[in-house]
Amino acid sequence: MPLITVHLIENVFSPEDKVEMITKLTDxxxxxxxxxxxxxxxxxxxxxxxxxxxxxxxxxxxRMVHSMQDQQATSQG
Amino acid sequence: MPLITVHLIENVFSPEDKVEMITKLTDxxxxxxxxxxxxxxxxxxxxxxxxxxxxxxxxxxxRMVHSMQDQQATSQG
Amino acid sequence: MPLITVHLIENVFSPEDKVEMITKLTDxxxxxxxxxxxxxxxxxxxxxxxxxxxxxxxxxxxRMVHSMQDQQATSQG
Amino acid sequence: MPLITVHLIENVFSPEDKVEMITKLTDxxxxxxxxxxxxxxxxxxxxxxxxxxxxxxxxxxxRMVHSMQDQQATSQG
Amino acid sequence: MPLITVHLIENVFSPEDKVEMITKLTDxxxxxxxxxxxxxxxxxxxxxxxxxxxxxxxxxxxRMVHSMQDQQATSQG
Amino acid sequence: MPLITVHLIENVFSPEDKVEMITKLTDxxxxxxxxxxxxxxxxxxxxxxxxxxxxxxxxxxxRMVHSMQDQQATSQG
Incomplete structure (x- = not known):
């Protein structure tokens, strides 16, 4: 019964990321x-x-989402 | 008011199947x-x-879904 | 895989109607x-x-939905 | 928290229409x-x-949706 | 065809707010x-x-959402 | 942007389970x-x-869902 629906913006995540989401969210x-x-x-x-x-x-x-992701990486570096 | 939303995996059903779903689920x-x-x-x-x-x-x-569909057809044959 | 979601307004349909929807839409x-x-x-x-x-x-x-349903019944009588 | 989801049929609205929807529905x-x-x-x-x-x-x-939109424009002319 | 779905948290908005959403989002x-x-x-x-x-x-x-709403009102006062 | 929607059947999970879902799925x-x-x-x-x-x-x-959950626990015991 549990149904998990993930909504994303296209071109932000790779196919590998998406498989990882399916596997890890299920686990x-x-x-x-x-x-x-x-x-x-x-x-x-x-x-x-x-x-x-x-x-x-x-x-x-x-691109805007990637820029959000990078900002953090930089501030942590 | 009744709204029926059908979620499918792409490339499993033909355009004809999908028209049939719309017609028959409405009926x-x-x-x-x-x-x-x-x-x-x-x-x-x-x-x-x-x-x-x-x-x-x-x-x-x-392909995995089609294989599920075929398995049944075979076991019924 | 096929997932069918039905959205209704509350108090329009009985529990029996809803079981019938589940059974018949699945069939x-x-x-x-x-x-x-x-x-x-x-x-x-x-x-x-x-x-x-x-x-x-x-x-x-x-009540408004029931009135829509009745109108038809009358016009067919 | 408020999340607004708009479902449309493809090829009815232009990219500009869709940006306008995002801006105006938010406002x-x-x-x-x-x-x-x-x-x-x-x-x-x-x-x-x-x-x-x-x-x-x-x-x-x-095309069917566009025809609905045009009908009105004509009847208002 | 356009279908607008609004997801909210319960007890944040009054029935009047919700009628206003339906009217104004449609307009x-x-x-x-x-x-x-x-x-x-x-x-x-x-x-x-x-x-x-x-x-x-x-x-x-x-309560947390109301507190977000109030904060702004205060900072604007 | 990522939006995760979880659909469950009522009365299967406790409020604590649901908070845990929110925390862990986010993480x-x-x-x-x-x-x-x-x-x-x-x-x-x-x-x-x-x-x-x-x-x-x-x-x-x-009850039917709980019975599914118990069956497994038993078979693992």
């Missing part, structure tokens, strides 16, 4: 609900094209 | 709710790319 | 996709409280 | 909830391919 | 798409119970 | 996307009443 859910529920734990990833997701009224591109 | 719903509701009965089909839908942590391809 | 889907897919065919029904679903800007109550 | 929401909520007001637009959205069992194309 | 959408589309413009509001919506891993209560 | 997502994305990582949990979620056409109750 996290199974830790909480019990191993018996694994086969009825579904994760689906839906991507929204760049320019079609707004935060505070600003439509985001993948 | 089924109208049987229950009454003919008067037909014009406010909406069906939309959203498809998730292959590799972005996991069951039990395994990301599915269309 | 309809299985007719198209093949019997092998039955166990991975999920239907969930989500209800929105009265007054929280607007068509054309008018928030609907269950 | 409308912020008018009601207060300016403090702007940064946690998200709008995402998801498009369904032509032929995958049915009203009353009829699968719609962008 | 905003109709401004962009044309008056002919009004009757096929749907807005539904779905509320998530307090404690079931997390931002950055923190589950929010209505 | 899992942040591991993949980077710490900079934490504040724009949202998790919301939506629950469907018992009897309104069908698998293979059978409407599930919380």
């Amino acid at each position: 996290t859910m199974v830790e909480i609900e019990g191993e018996a529920m694994r086969n009825v734990t579904w994760v689906k990833i839906e991507e929204v094209p760049e320019g079609q997701w707004g935060i505070g009224g600003t439509a985001l591109t993948a | 089924t719903m109208v049987e229950i709710e009454g003919e008067a509701m037909r014009n406010v009965t909406w069906v939309k089909i959203e498809e998730v790319p292959e590799g972005q839908w996991g069951i039990g942590g395994t990301a599915l391809t269309a | 309809t889907m299985v007719e198209i996709e093949g019997e092998a897919m039955r166990n991975v065919t999920w239907v969930k029904i989500e209800e929105v409280p009265e007054g929280q679903w607007g068509i054309g800007g008018t928030a609907l109550t269950a | 409308t929401m912020v008018e009601i909830e207060g300016e403090a909520m702007r940064n946690v007001t998200w709008v995402k637009i998801e498009e369904v391919p032509e032929g995958q959205w049915g009203i009353g069992g009829t699968a719609l194309t962008a | 905003t959408m109709v401004e962009i798409e044309g008056e002919a589309m009004r009757n096929v413009t749907w807005v539904k509001i779905e509320e998530v119970p307090e404690g079931q919506w997390g931002i950055g891993g923190t589950a929010l209560t209505a | 899992t997502m942040v591991e993949i996307e980077g710490e900079a994305m934490r504040n724009v990582t949202w998790v919301k949990i939506e629950e469907v009443p018992e009897g309104q979620w069908g698998i293979g056409g059978t409407a599930l109750t919380a």
Whole structure:
């Protein structure tokens, strides 16, 4: 029964990232609900094209999201 | 008012299958709710790319789904 | 994989109607996709409280929906 | 927190229309909830391919929607 | 066709606020798409119970959201 | 941007389980996307009443789900 839906912006994450999301989010859910529920734990990833997701009224591109991710990396370096 | 959303994996169903889903799911719903509701009965089909839908942590391809469908056909033959 | 989500307004349909929706929408889907897919065919029904679903800007109550349903019954009588 | 999801049929609206939707729906929401909520007001637009959205069992194309839009313009002229 | 879904946390907005959302979001959408589309413009509001919506891993209560709203009002005073 | 929506059946999980889902699913997502994305990582949990979620056409109750969970615990004991 548990259904996990992940909404992302297109071109931000690689196919490998998305497989990792499916695997790890499922494992996290199974830790909480019990191993018996694994086969009825579904994760689906839906991507929204760049320019079609707004935060505070600003439509985001993948480049803008990558820049958010980099800023942190720099400030930690 | 009734809104039916169908989530599928891409490349599993043909355009004809999808039209059939829209027609038949609407008819089924109208049987229950009454003919008067037909014009406010909406069906939309959203498809998730292959590799972005996991069951039990395994990301599915269309080929894997087709293989599930075939297995049954064989065991019934 | 097929996931069918039905959105309704609360207090329009009885528990029996909702069980019928689950059974019949599943059967309809299985007719198209093949019997092998039955166990991975999920239907969930989500209800929105009265007054929280607007068509054309008018928030609907269950009474308004029932009145739509009755109108048809009368015109057919 | 407020999350607004807009579902459209593909090829009906231009990229400019969609940016306008993000901007104006956010502004409308912020008018009601207060300016403090702007940064946690998200709008995402998801498009369904032509032929995958049915009203009353009829699968719609962008051309059919455009024809609905034009009819009104004419009757107002 | 345009379907607008608004997700909120329960107990943050009054019934009047929610009616206002339905009316004004519909009007905003109709401004962009044309008056002919009004009757096929749907807005539904779905509320998530307090404690079931997390931002950055923190589950929010209505009180926390109200406190965000007040802060702004104060800083503007 | 990442938005995680979890759909559950009501009365299966405790409030503590649900807080744990919000915390751990967020942490899992942040591991993949980077710490900079934490504040724009949202998790919301939506629950469907018992009897309104069908698998293979059978409407599930919380008791049925608990029985699935116990079966596994027993077979592992």
